[in-house]
Amino acid sequence: xxxFDHSATTPLLPEVSELINDINREIYGNPSSVYSSGRKxxxxxxxxxxxxxxxxxxxxxxxxxxxxxxxxNNHVLWSLLNNxxxxxxxNKIEHPAILKVLHFLSQYGLKYDLxxxxxxGIVSIEEIEKAILPDTSLISLxxxxxxxxxxxxxxxxxxxxxxxxxxxxxxxxxxxxKMEVNVLDLGVDFLSLSAHKFYGPKGVGILYAKDPKKLSxxxxxxxxxxxxxxxxxxxxxxxxxxxxAEHCVESLSEKRELLIKLEKKLKSGINKFxxxxxxxxxxxxxxxxxxxxxxxxxQSNIIMAKLDRxxxxxxxxxxxxxxxxxxxxxxxxxxxxNQTNLSSLRFSFGSTNTGEEVDYLLNKLELNLTK
Amino acid sequence: MSRVIVGMSGGVDSAVSASVLKEQGYDVEALFMxxxxxDSEYCTAERxxxxxxxxxxxxxIPLHAVNFAKEYWENVFEHFLEEYKNGRTPNPDIxxxxxxxxxxxxxxxxxxxxxxxATGHYVRSEEKxxxxxxxxxxxxxxxxxxxxxxxxxxxxxxSIFPIGGYVKSEVRKMAxxxxxxxxxxKDSVGICFIGERKMKDFxxxxxxxxxxxxxxxxxxxxxxxxxxxxxTIGQRKGLGxxxxxxxxxxxxxxxxxxxxxxxxxxxxxxxxxxxxxxYLKASNLHWILGSPPKRDRFNAKVRYRAxxxxxxxxxxxxxxxxxxxxxxxFGIAPGxxxxxxDGEVCLGGAVIxxxxx
Numbered sequence: 233x234x235x236f237d238h239s240a241t242t243p244l245l246p247e248v249s250e251l252i253n254d255i256n257r258e259i260y261g262n263p264s265s266v267y268s269s270g271r272k273x274x275x276x277x278x279x280x281x282x283x284x285x286x287x288x289x290x291x292x293x294x295x296x297x298x299x300x301x302x303x304x305n306n307h308v309l310w311s312l313l314n315n316x317x318x319x320x321x322x323n324k325i326e327h328p329a330i331l332k333v334l335h336f337l338s339q340y341g342l343k344y345d346l347x348x349x350x351x352x353g354i355v356s357i358e359e360i361e362k363a364i365l366p367d368t369s370l371i372s373l374x375x376x377x378x379x380x381x382x383x384x385x386x387x388x389x390x391x392x393x394x395x396x397x398x399x400x401x402x403x404x405x406x407x408x409x410k411m412e413v414n415v416l417d418l419g420v421d422f423l424s425l426s427a428h429k430f431y432g433p434k435g436v437g438i439l440y441a442k443d444p445k446k447l448s449x450x451x452x453x454x455x456x457x458x459x460x461x462x463x464x465x466x467x468x469x470x471x472x473x474x475x476x477a478e479h480c481v482e483s484l485s486e487k488r489e490l491l492i493k494l495e496k497k498l499k500s501g502i503n504k505f506x507x508x509x510x511x512x513x514x515x516x517x518x519x520x521x522x523x524x525x526x527x528x529x530x531q532s533n534i535i536m537a538k539l540d541r542x543x544x545x546x547x548x549x550x551x552x553x554x555x556x557x558x559x560x561x562x563x564x565x566x567x568x569x570n571q572t573n574l575s576s577l578r579f580s581f582g583s584t585n586t587g588e589e590v591d592y593l594l595n596k597l598e599l600n601l602t603k
Numbered sequence: 604m605s606r607v608i609v610g611m612s613g614g615v616d617s618a619v620s621a622s623v624l625k626e627q628g629y630d631v632e633a634l635f636m637x638x639x640x641x642d643s644e645y646c647t648a649e650r651x652x653x654x655x656x657x658x659x660x661x662x663x664i665p666l667h668a669v670n671f672a673k674e675y676w677e678n679v680f681e682h683f684l685e686e687y688k689n690g691r692t693p694n695p696d697i698x699x700x701x702x703x704x705x706x707x708x709x710x711x712x713x714x715x716x717x718x719x720x721a722t723g724h725y726v727r728s729e730e731k732x733x734x735x736x737x738x739x740x741x742x743x744x745x746x747x748x749x750x751x752x753x754x755x756x757x758x759x760x761x762s763i764f765p766i767g768g769y770v771k772s773e774v775r776k777m778a779x780x781x782x783x784x785x786x787x788x789k790d791s792v793g794i795c796f797i798g799e800r801k802m803k804d805f806x807x808x809x810x811x812x813x814x815x816x817x818x819x820x821x822x823x824x825x826x827x828x829x830x831x832x833x834x835t836i837g838q839r840k841g842l843g844x845x846x847x848x849x850x851x852x853x854x855x856x857x858x859x860x861x862x863x864x865x866x867x868x869x870x871x872x873x874x875x876x877x878x879x880x881x882y883l884k885a886s887n888l889h890w891i892l893g894s895p896p897k898r899d900r901f902n903a904k905v906r907y908r909a910x911x912x913x914x915x916x917x918x919x920x921x922x923x924x925x926x927x928x929x930x931x932x933f934g935i936a937p938g939x940x941x942x943x944x945d946g947e948v949c950l951g952g953a954v955i956x957x958x959x960x
Contacts, residue, residue: 534714537667557670 234544234589238429238582239378239406239522245431245479248472252433255468263465264456273467280474284438287477288423289414296439296447296457297470301405302329304424304439305372307450307461308401309333312369313340314448319368320344323355323384325377325562327403343367351567353382353513360389364396375404375418376411379562379578380513381522383411390419399446405429405437409480409487409583410519415440422447425477427469431583432476436469480583487583491521494581494590498523501594506603512563512576521581526568529602530575533557538600544593547578606630607763608712609721610704611659611666613651615778615785616723616766618658622781623765624721625662632715633659635668636708638675638699639796654785661782667715671707678702680796684809690860691938692835694750694907695794701753709761719761726751726949727767728759735760737891737949742770748949749907752942753889803833815865820858820877828867831860837878837934879931881960882917885941885953888924892950895919902944903928905935905955911944924953931960 235243244252255276261269263277281292298304306329312318322330324346334344347359360371371393376383386402393400401422407413408430415423426437441447444460453462480487502509502525510526527535532548539546548557559573568576579593609621611633625631635655637648652668659666679698686693704722712720724747725740737759740746754762766774771790778786797805806812812830819825828834838857853872860867870877883905890896895916902911903926912932918925926941935958942952 531714533667533669534711537665537715540665557668 234542234592236579236581236585236589236593237545237547239381239578239580240547241428241434242431242582243584244433244472245476247479248432248476251475252468252472255471259467263467264454273465276467276471277465280470283474283478284425287408287413287481288425288440289416290440293458294415294440294442294444296441296444296460297465298437298439298461299435300428300437301327301403301424301426303450304422304426304437305329305401305403306333307439307447308370308372308422308424309337309342310450311447312342313337318342319365320370320372321360321363321368321398322346322372323360323374324348324565325353325379326372326374327378327405330372330374330403349382349565352517353377353380353562353566354517355384355389357385357388357392361392364392364398368396368398370399370401372401372403374406375402375413375423376406376519376522377513377562378406379560380524380566381406381518381580382513383517383519386418386420394419406519406522408477409484410491410521411488412484413481415442427473427476430476430480432473433469436466436473438473488520490583490585491519491581494585494587495521495523497587497590498579498581498594501590502597505594505598506601508603510572512566512568523579524563524576525579526563526572526576527601528572528575532575532577535577535597535600539593539596542592542596544596547580548574548576604628604630605718606632606716607719607721608632608634608667608715608717610708610723611635611655612723612791613654613658613785613788614723614791615775615783615788616725618655618723618783618785619769619774619777619781620721620723620765621658621662621664622777622783624763625664627765631662631664632717633664633666634708634712634715635666636703637668637670638672638679638703640672654788658783658785669708669711671703674707675699675703686938687806687810687832689938690831690862692936693938694940695796696750697753697940699795700751705751705754705758705762709758719763721763721765723766724751724764725767725771726764728762728764730760734892738767739944739947739949740764740767745771748944749904749940749942749952752891752940752949752952754891755889756891756893759891803829806832813865815867817867817869820868820870825855825869831862831865831867834860834867836860836936839873873933876931879933879960880935880958881928881931883926883928883932883935883941883955883958884923885926885955886923888919888922888951888953890951896943896945896950901950902946904942904944905932906939909934 259273261273263273281295285292285295318341345363347355347363349355371389373384373389375386390400399421402420403424404413405426408425421442423440428434447460449460451462456462508528512524559570563573563576607624607629611617621631621633635652656666679695679702683693683695709720725742725745726748727738729736729738737748739748775786810832814827814829816824817826817828834857836857839854855869855871856878858868858870858877899916903914904911913929914926917927937955939955940952941955943950
C-alpha cells in the first residue's frame, strides 16, 4: 500500500507494536492493585507518563490519560460548566470534537463565539481579542488544522489571553512529530494529543493541564488519574503511546526535513502536469508534509476511487458514516466554492514514505487527473 | 477483464449480484448510493452502508460511495410531491430508476471506469439482432420489470441483472452460503425514503392537508376525508366510512377524487362497476426498444401488483397512448404507470392520466 494519509491516522511503529503485544501477553495486573503485578502495571503507566510529558516539556503530574483527542477536548469544555464564567472563544475551522461539543454544551448555558480565519486559513489575533467578553473563561484554538495544516499563532493568543485572565486550550493532535510542541514555550493551559496520530495505538491520548485542579472529572468512577479520569487504564495502549511519543520527538528536525522534501517533490511534480492546481491555506505557516490541493475540473471522490485501485490512500473532505462526501467546512471557510471544494485532495506524508513512493503517486495522479 | 460496478444497497439482492458476477470472472466493484438526507430513525443509510461494507469485505471488492440526495430531491422527490398535490398517485421508484439508478449512477460508474453496471433487480435481459430486450424476472412474485420499464436501449445494454434468473429463496440461500451477514435482512417494502412510516404521516410533513367531504356516487354525504392526497383510486382501507348508509353491507372504495370541490367520491363493493374501466389515456409514453411494437394487442399491468390483462391500442402518438382493455380493469389510478408486455418481454409503458368507460 502507498499510504499518504497520516493526518487521518498512522501505522504503529514496529517497536511500539512489539511492546504492546508483549504487555498484552504478560502484564494483566490492575494498576490500582498493590501487589506486585499491580505495581508492575502501575510502573509501566507512570513510565509512559514521563515519556509523554518529556515529549512536550511538561511535568508528569500535568498529564491525564484519556481515550484520545476527542475525549481530551470534551474534558476541557465540559469542565467549564462548573465555572461561573462561561464564555468560550473558538474558531470556525476547529475539528467537530470542539465545534459540536460547544454547540451541545450551549444548552447547559455555555456561551461561545467562533471567529473566522483569513483566506490563508489563519486566525487574526485582532479578531480573537475582539471576541473576548467580560465573562470569557477560555480560548480554544487548534495548534494546526487537520485539513490544511495551517499553524495558528497560539503564542500570540496566549499573550492576549493573559491580559484578560483567560485560559487557553489547544487541540494539537496533528502536531506531535511534525513540529515542536513545547507547552512551556506555547504557554497554553490545556493541550490535547492522540496517540494514533504519532505512530501510537488508537483509543488513547492525553490531556495536558498546566494546573489540573482547574479541571473537573468527565468520566466519573474510580480514583484513577488523580480522580480526573475514572476507569481501569489500558496498560499496553498507554505504554505504546509513551514509547511512540518518545520516538516521534527524537531528531525532530530530520523528520521534518523528510516531510519537507516529500512535499517539495509532490508540488514540483504536480506543477509539471497540472498548472491549475490550487494549494489551500498558507503554504509557509503550516505543518510539513500535509498538503491540501484543489484540482479544478476534477471530482475528488472519483480520483480517490481510481487511486485506491492502485493501492494509494489519500483523503478528501470529512467522510460521514455512510461514506459519502460533503464539501469541507474548512475549505468553505477559507473561501472555496463548492465545486472547487469537492475537487480537493489532502496528502499527508509520514516517516516511512519515500521519494520513490511520491514518484509512483505523481505518476498515477497524472494518469487520472483531468487537466 | 471487464469491470462491472454493482449498485450495492446493503440488501441481500445486490450482495448476491456482486458475488455471482465475481464467480463469473468480472472485475467487480460496488457503489453505495445515498439518495436521501435524513438522520431520523426511519433512515437506515448508515446501517445499510455497514452491511454493504461487510459484504464487500467478504468478497474482497472495493466499495465506493456517492451522494445523489440533491439529484434525487430535484428529479424525483419534487415531482412526487407535485403529483400528490395534483391528486394523483405517483410511483417514485420508477422515476428513481430512470433518473438516478440508471442515469446518475450509470454516468458515475462510467467516470469510475466501469464497462457496465449491475443491480440486484429481479429482471433479465436478452440481446438479439442488436436489440436488448428487458424480460421479467424468473421469480414471478418478485419480478421488477414494472419499475424498469422506463429504461432505454443504452441503459439496458449497459446493465447486468445477475439475479434475474433466480428466485428469492435461492438468492437468500446463496447469501447464507457466502456468509453474508444480511442474508436474513427483510425485503425493503414501499418507497425507500418513506421507510417504515405510514405514507400519511410522511406526506403530512410536506403537504398541507385539506379535509373535506366524502360522498357517494349518488351525491350522498357519508363522512369526512383528511385530505384528498391521502387517498388512491381503488383504495379500500382507511376510509372510516361505516355501514348503515346502504342496504349492502360491503366495504367502500375510492372511485374518484374531485379536486375542485375537495370531495372524495366512494362506491360500495369490490365488484361495483364504478371501480372498473375499459379505457385509459396515458402520457410520457416510452418503448424500451425505442419504437412501438408492430402489433397493437398485448398485455398490460396498471399497477405493480396487478395481473397482466389483455388490451389494445386505440390511438397513439410519440408521447401519448389510448388503451382499450378486453374487459374492464380494476383500480386504474392516475399517476401510476401502465406497463406493456408481450408475454415475458417488457415493452415499455406510460403514465396514466385518465380513464373512462
